[in-house]
Amino acid sequence: MLRAWLDELDHAPDTPIFPGPRGTPIGRDAIRRRVAKHAAAARARCPSLHGKPVTPHVLRHTAAMQLLHGGCDSAVIALWLGHENPRSTQPYIHADLALKEQALARTTPPEVNPGRYRPPDPLLAFLEGL
Numbered sequence: 307m308l309r310a311w312l313d314e315l316d317h318a319p320d321t322p323i324f325p326g327p328r329g330t331p332i333g334r335d336a337i338r339r340r341v342a343k344h345a346a347a348a349r350a351r352c353p354s355l356h357g358k359p360v361t362p363h364v365l366r367h368t369a370a371m372q373l374l375h376g377g378c379d380s381a382v383i384a385l386w387l388g389h390e391n392p393r394s395t396q397p398y399i400h401a402d403l404a405l406k407e408q409a410l411a412r413t414t415p416p417e418v419n420p421g422r423y424r425p426p427d428p429l430l431a432f433l434e435g436l
Contacts, residue, residue: 311323334362337362338361338362341360341361341362341365342360345360348360366387370383370386370387370395371402373386374395374402374405375402375404375405380392380395380396381395383395407422
């Protein structure tokens, strides 16, 4: 769908991908309203979205995390997000438990089965009772 849309656009380098009524890039408020409209429609179909924030920032963060999981370098992600400094993507890396788990998996001794520790139910019950 996006490819078809891009084919319809003027191919000038300064042409916005999603222009507003005057042909200029749409503003933050318009994006926020559009995301809210579609998030409400998605919540009607997907009850698991109730109570979860769906905002432009959340979508931006999710896209960055998907790029990170796909193996994209954090400096490239910083450029893609328009960050001035690649260090600004560090919070994404620090917040990502999957990346931390992958790093820990690399330190597992060969004789140990890889994977996440799953505590038995009695241990969980004991800890919850503390």
